Amino acid sequence: MCYTCDGKAVDRRDFLKVGAGLVAFGVGGATWARAAQGAVTALSLDDALAALKSGNERYVGHPELCSIDLAAQRNAVAAHQAPWATIISCADSRVPPELIFGGHGVGELFVARNAGNLVDTATLGTVEYGAAVLGSPLIVVLAHTNCGAVKAACDVVTKNATYPGAIGPMIEPILPAAIAARSEAGDFVDNTAKESARRTARRLAASSKVLAGLIKAGKLKIVAAIYDLQTGAVTYIE
Template identity: 50%
Template sequence: MCEVCTASGQGRRAFLALAAVGLFSARTPAAEPAAQAGAGPDAALARLQAGNAAFVAAPALCAAQLGEQRARLAMHQAPWASIVACADSRVPPELLFGGLGLGQLFVVRNAGHLPDAATLGSLEYGCSVLGVPLIVVLGHERCGAVAAACAVVQDNARFPGFIGPLVDAIVPAARAVIDQPGDFVDNAVRENARRTAHAIATRSAAMAQAVAAGELRVVAAYYDLDTGQVDFL
């Protein structure tokens, strides 16, 4: 069920309760971080899990109140979770985590959810400036970028243009799981998500310090295209 829809009818009181603790309130980037407003790492993760469960049980899309949300958030934002996702068109984070509205997720996407400089810089901004307490690296079933890396490992495949370096960055994850039982691509997707999560938590000094202080949590996850379910690894 779309989160905006639950704000009406019998879900109205629950929506108001969330607003009371600041999850839906407007804040400037210099204002109170999300972690101090009742949306710490564990609470944010639980909210994503609940949203995905709702998406699996009764997926719905609702465009109601988007104009109101846009007006309220035009000058500031206070997202409560960052999602590093693949660019795959079948994996829209706002929808698969329960039909979330504007200003709630800070999303960074590229093919294979690679931890390049642009991704790490964006996440540092989310963590250090916006106070986002949770980062989820979202791999997904039948990822084309990971499948290409597996083809490099198995068949010595080569890819043209800028696709080649992108795929090459995923090859170490594929090599690490080639001898594991089960589906090669599926195992590589999970390993690639874990490696990206580790890179985020260690390569950035700012985010490493936030993790050590308990202000930030970085987790890997896997999205099943067939069922719509997200499993946190």
């Protein structure tokens, strides 16, 4: 649920065009039964992307905090969820997807977060569930500027840095992006963050038969984007 600062709510129905009944659909020859009774969002993948873009414009242009009735939102979606966008975001505390996309409420965004907005088995299963079972028509791989995980990967490439515990293996998937972006003009870390998000988005479609089947059927779109910590703006990466 989005709210403006005059206290008027933007009705959830403006974003969600919901049908009725229990839905099941086939992906790659397999039939997915709905995990819980209730309709998925009927918001198209293009409309979902437009809603995220307009939400971020509100966040940048009108960032005032407003009072929202979280209890009412919680009660409204307690029995069933129909998120209209899935976000793979960094775990960075400065990048809360629900806020930076315009203050969306409980039940609207399906979010997976980890350092570096990477995709491991758990994250892949999460986004497949969001798309195939919950019917979310859009996946956004959301990088951000000045990312610590990306910085660490860049230091491995340029300084042969090492890290304790599981941190080193965690950032390994970012290394090819850092190598590719090393010679580009501009900020090395931010260029690497964009390249890593772009590669992750492509890899999602290439490595998952579930997601590939939904894309082919016109039911899913996967895009990469980067969030600017200074300006608050989200830029989509071609």
